[in-house]
Amino acid sequence: MVQEHIPFQLQDYLAAAAARLHALLSPYATITIDDKSSDYFSRSEAFFAVEAYLGASPCAAHARRLRADLAEGADRMALAVDDHEGVADDFRGATMWWRKTKALPHTNVITWSPRNAERRSYRLTFHRRHRALVENAYLPHVLAEGRAVTVRNRQRRLFTNNPSADWAAYDDDRVWSHVKLEHPSTFATLAMDPARKQEIIDDLDMFRDGKDYYASVGKPWKRGYLLFGPPGTGKSTMIAAMANFLDYDVYDLELTAVKSNTELRRLFIETTGKSIIVIEDIDCSIDLTGKRKKKKKKKNKESDKRKKMMPPSDDDDEEKKVTLSGLLNFIDGLWSACGGERIIIFTTNHKEKLDPALIRRGRMDMHIEMSYCRFEAFKVLAKNYLGVEQHEVFGEIRRLLEEVDMSPADVAENLMPRSKTKDVDACLGRLAKALHEAKEAALIKAEAAAAGKKANEGSDGDDDSSSSSKHDSDKDRKDTKEE
Numbered sequence: 001m002v003q004e005h006i007p008f009q010l011q012d013y014l015a016a017a018a019a020r021l022h023a024l025l026s027p028y029a030t031i032t033i034d035d036k037s038s039d040y041f042s043r044s045e046a047f048f049a050v051e052a053y054l055g056a057s058p059c060a061a062h063a064r065r066l067r068a069d070l071a072e073g074a075d076r077m078a079l080a081v082d083d084h085e086g087v088a089d090d091f092r093g094a095t096m097w098w099r100k101t102k103a104l105p106h107t108n109v110i111t112w113s114p115r116n117a118e119r120r121s122y123r124l125t126f127h128r129r130h131r132a133l134v135e136n137a138y139l140p141h142v143l144a145e146g147r148a149v150t151v152r153n154r155q156r157r158l159f160t161n162n163p164s165a166d167w168a169a170y171d172d173d174r175v176w177s178h179v180k181l182e183h184p185s186t187f188a189t190l191a192m193d194p195a196r197k198q199e200i201i202d203d204l205d206m207f208r209d210g211k212d213y214y215a216s217v218g219k220p221w222k223r224g225y226l227l228f229g230p231p232g233t234g235k236s237t238m239i240a241a242m243a244n245f246l247d248y249d250v251y252d253l254e255l256t257a258v259k260s261n262t263e264l265r266r267l268f269i270e271t272t273g274k275s276i277i278v279i280e281d282i283d284c285s286i287d288l289t290g291k292r293k294k295k296k297k298k299k300n301k302e303s304d305k306r307k308k309m310m311p312p313s314d315d316d317d318e319e320k321k322v323t324l325s326g327l328l329n330f331i332d333g334l335w336s337a338c339g340g341e342r343i344i345i346f347t348t349n350h351k352e353k354l355d356p357a358l359i360r361r362g363r364m365d366m367h368i369e370m371s372y373c374r375f376e377a378f379k380v381l382a383k384n385y386l387g388v389e390q391h392e393v394f395g396e397i398r399r400l401l402e403e404v405d406m407s408p409a410d411v412a413e414n415l416m417p418r419s420k421t422k423d424v425d426a427c428l429g430r431l432a433k434a435l436h437e438a439k440e441a442a443l444i445k446a447e448a449a450a451a452g453k454k455a456n457e458g459s460d461g462d463d464d465s466s467s468s469s470k471h472d473s474d475k476d477r478k479d480t481k482e483e
């Protein structure tokens with residue numbers, strides 16, 4: 001055992017002596033960037049930034065040996081300099097030499113994972129007189145460019161939660177599955193009031209660049225948005241536009257598949273930064289009447305006793321279910337513990353059904369109403385679907401959209417060309433016709449409702465008499481009984 005150590009110690013000693021001698025004589029300096037960060041277990045961000053920078057830099061064109069890798073979900077291969085290959089990069093008249101090295105560990109070191117068996121690093125060599133340039137300008141430039149390349153190559157993902165019963169079926173106990181996020185919606189194609197749209201874009205911009213601001217005011221770096229409005233007004237479309245704008249992943253949380261607050265916690269912990277967590281139709285996903293249920297439970301002591309004698313099951317254990325308070329806890333506390341840069345979005349068609357605690361500012365910071373299509377929103381759709389910004393029927397459509405509530409989804413469907421030869425007149429005419437029909441239908445409905453109300457008022461009077469006659473007959477029966 002001792003004998004085995006000697007050659008390595010000697011090797012290390014000789015290597016260190018040679019390095020000292022080289023440093024004394026050579027006019028060059030070197031900087032080494034390892035693939036493991038100082039805690040050894042996590043990946044070094046600097047290493048991957050250098051890798052991405054060199055792979056995309058024109059200097060890589062001179063490298064003879066490159067490595068291609070297809071990152072998970074990426075569209076095209078990313079190139080990187082291969083092991084033991086060197087490239088020269090020119091920066092403000094100074095030459096920077098990069099070499100990628102790979103070191104095998106000493107054979108008597110036991111590694112816990114094959115991935116840790118090899119250590120790679122990039123070694124940067126430069127003339128000593130460029131030391132300040134390298135430290136103050138070149139390395140920050142490599143880091144910024146490398147990060148930008150990584151973001152450009154990154155394929156965004158749409159995650160959905162696996163039912164907990166399936167978690168054990170995956171090797172790595174995966175709680176989320178994902179597909180590529182390819183929704184084409186952007187703020188340019190989103191039809192809504194332009195001023196409101198700009199407000200949302202500014203808010204997202206502020207959030208994305210607000211790391212230091214959030215830290216300075218002592219708030220976790222997260223933001224909540226509540227999207228509410230009738231069906232087809234673009235709530236899901238807005239989420240996709242936000243994700244595309246921010247370049248974030250989306251976690252679509254199906255709350256009805258989550259059995260307990262514990263599972264909910266696990267799902268949240270496993271989300272990553274730069275992501276949007278979405279709970280659609282929140283009013284249908286969770287029982288917002290937790291308090292009332294508890295009261296009911298207290299009253300029902302008999303059934304509780306019976307339940308205790310049965311084997312425990314998740315289904316009938318109220319405490320184990322996802323509760324409003326579980327959700328509130330998660331929003332408030334948990335994610336400050338699992339890193340920042342997360343957005344949470346709730347959508348609902350019925351804002352009034354939501355518990356005020358769930359949507360108060362601080363939890364849902366911005367409430368965004370997605371409403372029926374008005375003229376400004378229509379203009380966006382007309383431009384997107386038909387490429388027109390002006391037309392003689394615009395005036396008529398404007399008037400109708402002020403009188404009729406039609407969702408952007410319905411307007412878009414009417415504007416959609418039915419053949420490859422885009423017949424603008426036909427599409428706009430179809431929309432105008434649909435709006436006229438909707439207006440008429442609304443009138444008829446209003447008239448029917450008014451007539452119904454009138455009839456009700458009339459029959460209310462009758463009802464009174466019937467209830468009084470019912471009362472009389474009840475009284476008669478009672479009297480008969482007493483007799």
Ligand SMILES: Nc1ncnc2c1ncn2[C@@H]1O[C@H](COP(=O)(O)OP(=O)(O)OP(=O)(O)O)[C@@H](O)[C@H]1O
Pocket residue numbers: 189190191192230231232233234235236237238349370407408409410412
């Ligand atoms: N504001 C909008 N801008 C552009 N397109 C829209 C808009 N609203 C709806 N659409 C179109 O209608 C379709 C349906 O809209 P979306 O699913 O976003 O509505 P939603 O409000 O989420 O509906 P639901 O409440 O039923 O889930 C979208 O695919 C899109 O083509």
